[in-house]
Amino acid sequence: MDTYEERKQAIRLFESGKKVSHIVRVFKKSRQWFYFWLHRYQSHEGRGEWYKGKSKAPKTKPSKISHNTEQQVVSARKMLEGQKLAQTGAIAIQYAMHHLGQTPPPVWTINRILTRSGLNKKPKVSNRKSDQDYPTLFFHSHQMDLVGPRYIKGDGRFYTVNIIDTECRSCFIRPVRTKITAEVMDTLVSFWSSHGMPDALQMDNELAFRGSNRHPRSFNAVVRLALALNVAPVFIPLGEPWRNGIIEKFNNTLDKHFLRAIQFQNFDHLCLEAKEFTSFHNANHRYGVLKHKTPNEMRCSLPSLYRFDQSIDVNQKIPLVSGIVYFIRFIRGDSILKLQTESFKVNKDLRYTYVVAEVNIDNQSLVIRQNNEIVQVFQFQTPVDW
Numbered sequence: 001m002d003t004y005e006e007r008k009q010a011i012r013l014f015e016s017g018k019k020v021s022h023i024v025r026v027f028k029k030s031r032q033w034f035y036f037w038l039h040r041y042q043s044h045e046g047r048g049e050w051y052k053g054k055s056k057a058p059k060t061k062p063s064k065i066s067h068n069t070e071q072q073v074v075s076a077r078k079m080l081e082g083q084k085l086a087q088t089g090a091i092a093i094q095y096a097m098h099h100l101g102q103t104p105p106p107v108w109t110i111n112r113i114l115t116r117s118g119l120n121k122k123p124k125v126s127n128r129k130s131d132q133d134y135p136t137l138f139f140h141s142h143q144m145d146l147v148g149p150r151y152i153k154g155d156g157r158f159y160t161v162n163i164i165d166t167e168c169r170s171c172f173i174r175p176v177r178t179k180i181t182a183e184v185m186d187t188l189v190s191f192w193s194s195h196g197m198p199d200a201l202q203m204d205n206e207l208a209f210r211g212s213n214r215h216p217r218s219f220n221a222v223v224r225l226a227l228a229l230n231v232a233p234v235f236i237p238l239g240e241p242w243r244n245g246i247i248e249k250f251n252n253t254l255d256k257h258f259l260r261a262i263q264f265q266n267f268d269h270l271c272l273e274a275k276e277f278t279s280f281h282n283a284n285h286r287y288g289v290l291k292h293k294t295p296n297e298m299r300c301s302l303p304s305l306y307r308f309d310q311s312i313d314v315n316q317k318i319p320l321v322s323g324i325v326y327f328i329r330f331i332r333g334d335s336i337l338k339l340q341t342e343s344f345k346v347n348k349d350l351r352y353t354y355v356v357a358e359v360n361i362d363n364q365s366l367v368i369r370q371n372n373e374i375v376q377v378f379q380f381q382t383p384v385d386w
Contacts, residue, residue, distance in 0.1 A: 007037045007051040014038065065109055072102050073113045085257050085280045090114070091292055134243070135328060135356050135371075137234060138200035140167050142191075143247035146179050146206050150259060155266045160274070161187040162254065164247050168298040169290060170195055170282050171250060173274045175267065179208050181220045185314055188225060192308040200232040200326075204244060205340065210235065216341040217382050219320060227323035227361070228312055234326040237354070238338060243328070253285075320361060320384050327357040337368065346376055 006027055013023050014034075024034050037051070044050035076096045080086045090110040097104035104110070114120035143166060148159030159179045163172045172191040176183040188201075203209045203222075211220045226233045236243040258277050264270040282295040290298045312318065329337055331351050337344045339357060346355070346368060358367040359380055366380035 004051050010034060010037065011041050065105060065113065069103075069105060070113050070117075072097060072100075073105070073110055074117050074119070076100070076102075077114060077117075077119055084261065085277055085284075087253075087285055091286050091288060095286065095292075134354050137326060137328075137356065138198075138232060140198045141200040141202050141234070142166065142198045143202045143244045144184075144188075144209070145204065145244060145247045145251060146184070146208060147251055147254075148179065152264050152266060152270065155264075158267060158270065159183075160254070160259075162247060162251060163187065163191050164250050165195065165198065165295070165299075166246050167198075168295050168302060169246075169285070169287050170295040170299055171278060173254065173278050175270050175274050177267070179206075181208050181222055184208050184222050185225060188222070189308060189314055192229075193310075197229055197231055197306050197308060200234050201226050202234045202236060202244060204241060205235055205238055210340055213341055215383070216339075217380065219325065219382070221314070221318060223325060224318040224320050225312070225314065227320065227325075228318050229308070230323075232324065232326060234328065237328050237330050240330070320382075322362045324361070325359040327359070328354060329357055330354050339366075344378055350375065 006029075010023050010027055010029075013026070014020070020031060020034055024031055040050050073093060076093045077088060080088045080092055080096055086092065090107040093110055094104040094107065105113075111120055142163050144161070144163045146159055146161055149157045150159070151157055157177070159176050161174045161176055161184055164170070172187070172195070174183075174187040174190065176187075207213065208220075209222050211218050211223065223233045241248055254277070258273070262273055264273065284294060286292045286294055287298075293301075327339055329339075331337060331346060331353055333351055335346055335348050335351055337346045337355065337357060339359075344366065350368075350370065353370065355375070356369045358369065359382065360367055361382055361384060364379065364381050366378040367374055368376040368378075
């Protein structure tokens with residue numbers, strides 16, 4: 001017998017003359033239970049679904065967002081999706097609603113509305129190593145990446161060299177035909193001449209950024225340029241692209257809102273559109289970490305940056321005289337430190353931790369540091385231009 005049938009049967013027994021004590025004993029219920037359903041039965045005069053419980057939810061929800069506001073949020077989202085290069089997140093929706101003269105709800109409410117509407121799909125989370133012991137070397141850095149190859153129908157292959165300022169999120173994109181060092185150099189010179197220089201340039205271990213596999217201890221023009229300008233070259237751990245997380249996230253935005261959103265006629269058209277995307281991003285994209293400021297707004301509030309030293313001739317070989325090149329590495333169970341194409345056996349107590357390997361050009365050494373303390377030193381003969 002289900003719950004509803006119990007209640008109806010109890011009332012039938014009562015109307016047939018059975019005592020309440022007998023009824024509650026039969027159904028193993030309390031007197032309060034019986035009198036509650038008897039009152040419900042009598043108040044409904046035995047008609048309707050008196051035997052069903054009433055919802056205990058509040059009759060009104062003063063904090064519930066109105067249907068009109070939900071429609072405004074969804075409409076703003078779809079409007080942004082239809083705009084070339086625009087962001088579509090909660091912060092962008094807030095600013096779009098302000099522009100339309102509407103009152104936007106908080107960010108968390110917008111995200112709930114987007115989720116209910118099927119417009120807020122969360123990306124898959126991959127398993128990554130903990131950041132607990134990952135070293136932080138410099139406060140102000142630029143992150144650089146080389147993306148590609150991609151293809152333009154009828155016009156061949158291309159790559160993009162992407163740079164972003166980690167402090168104000170200003171970006172620079174330069175399409176190139178080949179991923180050679182000279183193209184990377186031209187990109188750095190263009191960005192640093194207009195934007196200013198950082199304390200460090202953080203990169204992955206792309207060959208065009210570091211040097212030569214044939215000559216493993218040599219450094220190419222990118223590293224030489226950085227050292228000549230007192231910018232520290234920093235190479236992230238092998239196989240851990242998320243350590244360049246800001247540029248990787250930017251690459252995803254670039255892919256969705258630019259490379260896949262526009263059908264390029266040829267390489268020249270791509271270059272023109274890349275300039276437009278760079279300008280649009282720096283003037284319009286808002287970042288929560290910047291307190292919803294755009295890169296241009298944030299950059300205006302920062303101290304003036306050192307500009308590129310025009311006396312350096314990038315068309316000539318840049319001397320390698322002094323400086324330090326940084327490699328952040330994770331030491332696995334074999335206690336092996338891997339640089340570019342060389343490996344070094346390190347202390348066993350460094351296993352399963354991150355270390356900073358510093359190639360010191362001045363004293364021709366490889367210094368291993370952990371928590372800013374020297375733990376091991378190797379001789380490291382580097383070809384220099386003394």
